[in-house]
Amino acid sequence: MNKSMDESRNAPGHDSLPTVFLVDDHELFLAGVRSEIAGAVSVVGTASDVDAAIELIGERVPEVVLIDVHMPNGGGERVIRETLARHPAVQFLALSVSDAPDDVIAIIRVGARGYVTKTIATAELVDAIWRVRAGDAVFSPRLAGFVLDAFAATAPLDLDPELDLLSPREQEVMRFIARGYTYKEVARELVISIKTVETHVSAVLRKLQLSNRHELARWATQRRII
Amino acid sequence: MNKSMDESRNAPGHDSLPTVFLVDDHELFLAGVRSEIAGAVSVVGTASDVDAAIELIGERVPEVVLIDVHMPNGGGERVIRETLARHPAVQFLALSVSDAPDDVIAIIRVGARGYVTKTIATAELVDAIWRVRAGDAVFSPRLAGFVLDAFAATAPLDLDPELDLLSPREQEVMRFIARGYTYKEVARELVISIKTVETHVSAVLRKLQLSNRHELARWATQRRII
DNA sequence: AATGGAATCGGTGACAACCCTGAAGGAACC
DNA sequence: GGTTCCTTCAGGGTTGTCACCGATTCCATT
Numbered sequence: 095m096n097k098s099m100d101e102s103r104n105a106p107g108h109d110s111l112p113t114v115f116l117v118d119d120h121e122l123f124l125a126g127v128r129s130e131i132a133g134a135v136s137v138v139g140t141a142s143d144v145d146a147a148i149e150l151i152g153e154r155v156p157e158v159v160l161i162d163v164h165m166p167n168g169g170g171e172r173v174i175r176e177t178l179a180r181h182p183a184v185q186f187l188a189l190s191v192s193d194a195p196d197d198v199i200a201i202i203r204v205g206a207r208g209y210v211t212k213t214i215a216t217a218e219l220v221d222a223i224w225r226v227r228a229g230d231a232v233f234s235p236r237l238a239g240f241v242l243d244a245f246a247a248t249a250p251l252d253l254d255p256e257l258d259l260l261s262p263r264e265q266e267v268m269r270f271i272a273r274g275y276t277y278k279e280v281a282r283e284l285v286i287s288i289k290t291v292e293t294h295v296s297a298v299l300r301k302l303q304l305s306n307r308h309e310l311a312r313w314a315t316q317r318r319i320i
Numbered sequence: 321m322n323k324s325m326d327e328s329r330n331a332p333g334h335d336s337l338p339t340v341f342l343v344d345d346h347e348l349f350l351a352g353v354r355s356e357i358a359g360a361v362s363v364v365g366t367a368s369d370v371d372a373a374i375e376l377i378g379e380r381v382p383e384v385v386l387i388d389v390h391m392p393n394g395g396g397e398r399v400i401r402e403t404l405a406r407h408p409a410v411q412f413l414a415l416s417v418s419d420a421p422d423d424v425i426a427i428i429r430v431g432a433r434g435y436v437t438k439t440i441a442t443a444e445l446v447d448a449i450w451r452v453r454a455g456d457a458v459f460s461p462r463l464a465g466f467v468l469d470a471f472a473a474t475a476p477l478d479l480d481p482e483l484d485l486l487s488p489r490e491q492e493v494m495r496f497i498a499r500g501y502t503y504k505e506v507a508r509e510l511v512i513s514i515k516t517v518e519t520h521v522s523a524v525l526r527k528l529q530l531s532n533r534h535e536l537a538r539w540a541t542q543r544r545i546i
Numbered sequence: 547a548a549t550g551g552a553a554t555c556g557g558t559g560a561c562a563a564c565c566c567t568g569a570a571g572g573a574a575c576c
Numbered sequence: 577g578g579t580t581c582c583t584t585c586a587g588g589g590t591t592g593t594c595a596c597c598g599a600t601t602c603c604a605t606t
Contacts, residue, residue, distance in 0.1 A: 233457060261552060274534025276592065289555050296594065306562095307593075308500030311537065487582060502562065515585050522565070532592095533563075 111136040112227040115156040117147040117173060118189075119165045123212075127160070127189075127219075134220040147173045155181055157227050161206075163190035163197055174204045187226045189219075198237050208232035259301045267294040271307050272314035337362040338453040341382040343373040343399060344415075345391045349438075353386070353415075353445075360446040373399045381407055383453050387432075389416035389423055400430045413452045415445075424463050434458035485527045493520040497533050498540035 114135045118124045121142050128137055138154045141147035144167045151159060151173070159177070161170040174186050186206040190197060198209050208226045210219065210233070222232040260268060270280040277295070281288045295307070304310050340361045344350045347368050354363055364380045367373035370393045377385060377399070385403070387396045400412050412432040416423060424435050434452045436445065436459070448458040486494060496506040503521070507514045521533070530536050 231457070231459060263553065274532070274538060278592085286553085287555060289557090290553075292594070293554080296596090299594080305594095306500075308537075311534070312500060315541070489583065503564095504562080512583085513585055515587090516583075518564070519584080521563090525564085531564095 112158050112223055113138045113154075113156040114223060115147075115151050115154060115159045116140040116161075117142075117151075117159060117165075117170065118162040119143060120162075123162075130216045131220055131223070135223055144168045144173055148176050151177050151184065152180060156184065158185045158187060158223050160187050160189050160223065163188050163192060163201055170206075171200060171204050174201070174206055178205045185226045185229075187222060187232065189214075193237055198233075209237055211237075256302060260298060264294050264298050264301075267291060268298045268310065268314065271295055271298070272311045274311065338384050338449055339364045339380075339382040340449060341373075341377050341380060341385045342366040342387075343368075343377075343385060343391075343396065344388040345369060346388075356442045357446055357449070361449055370394045370399055374402050377403050377410065378406060382410065384411045384413060384449050386413050386415050386449065389414050389418060389427055396432075397426060397430050400427070400432055404431045411452045411455075413448060413458065415440075419463060421463075424459075435463055437463075482528060486524060490520050490524050490527075493517060494524045494536065494540070497521055497524070498537045500537065 112135045114131070114137050116124055116127055116137060117140070118127070119142050124140050124142060128140060131137070135158075138156050139150050141150050144165055147159075147161070159173075161173060163170045170186075170188060170190075177184055178186075185208075186201075187208040187210065188198075188201045188206045189210055189212060190201075191212050193211050201209055207229075208222060208231055210222055214222070225232050257265065266284065267280060270283060275283070277288050277291045280291045284291070299305065299307075299310065302310070302313060304313060338361050340357070340363050342350055342353055342363060343366070344353070345368050350366050350368060354366060357363070361384075364382050365376050367376050370391055373387070385399075387399060389396045396412075396414060396416075403410055404412075411434075412427075413434040413436070414424075414427045414432045415436055415438060416427075417438050419437050427435055433455075434448060434457055436448055440448070451458050483491065492510065493506060496509060501509070503514050503517045506517045510517070525531065525533075525536065528536070528539060530539060
């Protein structure tokens, strides 16, 4: 099921077991994971707190780090941030009890290549480790949606019905105004008179029910028109 | 909000074959894909140009649309954008000859849930379709990195040295101005006279080497001060 | 032929924004 | 005690913004 694209074929040095480092502040869980995946990957070390993790990962330089998100003293985020600054090749796979969108987004922002919940089965976890080592991104099905939604939201499509209220020329003028152009600059740019620009701007503000160019700028930036 | 990763596999209505719609401007390729995946999914229609695709997808409302990226008259992007506006539940899986980062990023931005190259094997394509239907995100291994890199790059951390040039009061005034407050509003908010606000704003613009409040607004939003 | 929208301009007027000069009180530093 | 900076405020001026009142031309629809 979860072995869709094993393209570990072409990458050199990817025929051996992945070297894996485990980080979790619950030592029992740490031991459990270690014994479960021991045969399918090569565990080169473990750590149960943030500082020790940063230290040991820097020494061992594993291919993949399996890391808990919620930990005292900075959490998994700090480990990832500080490690990637020195060893950019290390791949991080977050393993968390939480499937909250904010946690997923935060961990991806600092550079993790995957995020799975602790309810995952052993075989799937091993598969995920192999895929992350190969450069793939691994997410639990529900979590993948959060990431893509958040990503798309950074420059969304916004098919806006309100924009249709504006005539083509009005939209054109609106974009300049929202970018902070003065009337004079817009007039020069579009080769029309300042008075025409004023007319268009008035129409835009009236149609969008805004009261000045500042609100227009915010309106436009919020729906990423500019 | 507390479902395991297994949830989508057990979700109701997901035990039958996925209904799939195919879009590609090469009819031969269309026929090839259709015959290859015919047993493993339920192909409910095909289209070989953008307009027909938008029309037919709107009628059939498939669960998954397998779509070519590069097509005349708007490409796959337009199909995705216009379809999602009316049918948000339709999942799009891009199938392209290109593995250029820009193509991948663009298609994800408009809302696709996956992107694989046409070199993919049939079995893997079928698996990808099933996973996209379930809500998972599917990428060829080398492409996943592009998306995550681009995503991580959207949230830089800027500790700004330029901000230290401003006195505390100036920073305070600056935040209001950057948000679009008028001088009068700032004066009322901070309980000072309009003339004082003018003084502070002038100092801010001079110190930051900006020429008006619009540039100041952009300056502030870019480094996420407001 | 008539209607109406879009695009183009003009005038007037009321503010808002921005610049310059100047200045007074206070805190901090040497 | 002098210097420097911050904060506060004022007068006077230019330019920018926006509204309300007009107008003409072009074009598509009726």
